[in-house]
Amino acid sequence: MRAFELESVEAVDQAVSHRRVHDGEAFIAGGTTLLDLVKLDVMQPEKVVDVSRLPLKRIETLEDGRLKVGALVSNTDLAKHEIVMRGYPVLSEALLSGASTGLRNMATTGGNVMQRTRCPYFRDPDMPCNKREPGSGCSAIEGINRNHSVLGTSEQCIATHPSDMCVGMVAAGATVVLEGPDGQREVAFEDYHLLPGETPEREHDLKPGELITHVILDAPRGGGQHYLKLRDRASYEFALASCAAIVTLDGDSVSDVRVALGGVATKPWRATAAEEALKGQPATQENFERAAEAAFADAVAYSHNGYKITLGKQAVVRALRDATAAARA
Template identity: 50%
Template sequence: MRPFDYARADTTSDAATRAAAGATFLAGGTNLLDLMKLEVMAPEALVDVTRLDLHEVEATDESGLRIGALVTNSDLANHATVRAHYPVLSRALLSGATVQLRNKATTGGNLLQRTRCPYFYDTAAACNKRDPGTGCAAMEGRNRILAVLGASDHCIATHPSDMAVAMRALGARVVTEGPDGGRELDLGDLYRLPGDTPNIETVLSDGELITAVILPPPPAGAQSYVKVRDRASYAFALVSVAGVVAVEDGRITSANLAFGGLAPMPWRNEAVETALIGKAPSTETFDAAADILLADAKGHGDNDFKIPLARRTLRRALRELCERAA
């Protein structure tokens, strides 16, 4: 590990100012420290934000939840309101990593964690995300876990978060603070697709710190998180589906779906949801939705299997959700 400077921030504005000057935010460190040890990331300075007042889960005036960016994954998954009214989020969090990691990982850090593409972690390999302009070794290499949606000719990395998938299905918004003030944006708008600049992963500006996530009021209908992975614990999703579905009089009346393991960001396609509204739950209905989801899907050899797997996983998730909602 290379030498670096370290400072603790006492306020969000102090943290933002230090980061704007070149420092990297440090919270739980469950991803960052690994990347520093491997010299995938080599920040010259770290600013520790763990002492900031961002550790609370609070009700909003709109009957939703405000989740501080430093709330740990364990605390959020086990929060009484989350378990009772946002079970898809609790289930997604509990399906990710180990207890020890969940005890350290934070809400803000989880949203911003880096891809687990093996070539991103291998500094001897070509990787446009780590070293722009060097190429993408994954295109013709070991790409089993990588993206089939939203990728580009420059990068096929996937976003690894389970939590972000559930939050996107719930319509979460992200609150930030930076040197020039704060803003609030839809979680889906936080991320950038790789295009020809896969090294730029979010719309956050230099020094902009995520301070909270806002969940809207609990949605009507059944909630579920279905995750397909290589082993039962501590494995990233090959395909995951976070869903909220309501059924009345034998017809689907609302559907909110987000997908993990398929794309460079937690993926949502509103056309998939629209195709379900007003339809009776059936294999034909579910397959029609899957056709829309996967219309532009593209495999790269080892990950070709993800396309039929995504269809089966969506079908399973929708069947479970509709049965429970009815």
């Protein structure tokens, strides 16, 4: 691992000031992603700024009913918070399905939002990767791509976004709050992560010098909620396909629905086509299957990952079924 300078800050403006002046710096809080990538020589920061002492560890309810979550709230504390368990069970379930207990205790909300792909070609500096080195090529497209994306891909990149938490937040609805040299700004959560397109190295709508300070969850949607994660093994494994579903019923019909997908796309994926196919329709197995078909209508399979289209559809159907059952309970 390359040597780097470590410095701690205790105020947000200090952190922002550091990044504005020094391009070769990186922020660290829990460090569960950054240190891995530094050890692999994928990231090579000259200086690492420790932001773990910033006053961003609170969860508070706003006057309009939304929930303001500090960027340094741990994944465990967020998942186990009473308001989250009661009002956002889909998010709590997503968080508890990710990583191990030890990692959840260290990983932060802001760090999880910034989590980078687990694509083995990205994490191997000896292999071409447009995300790591623009213009070098995408090794996964012609390589072993069993775990890669079928939605949101481009000729430049098919890497899968790994976060469970982010899928739950897309379903629940959220806003990312950023602090930077030009002040504070907010970005809708589902717009914060970028599609690879022609610039796969740009993963987030994050401007130079900016720091995530909070994620604000929309007011609880109610209804039945469920997060389903399908993976190779039951513990400490990334999703092959996952689905976060929130279903509100009016009698036997779906009056409102939110569907988000993980493990199958290059960013946390809101399946709006599935939502539109289901709204106003009876909550039946047949209509859940129609919604699943709509969700994957634009999917593109590569040499080893075509099974993800079938698996993803199954995840949608099962998540909708279980969320509907919760709504009826």
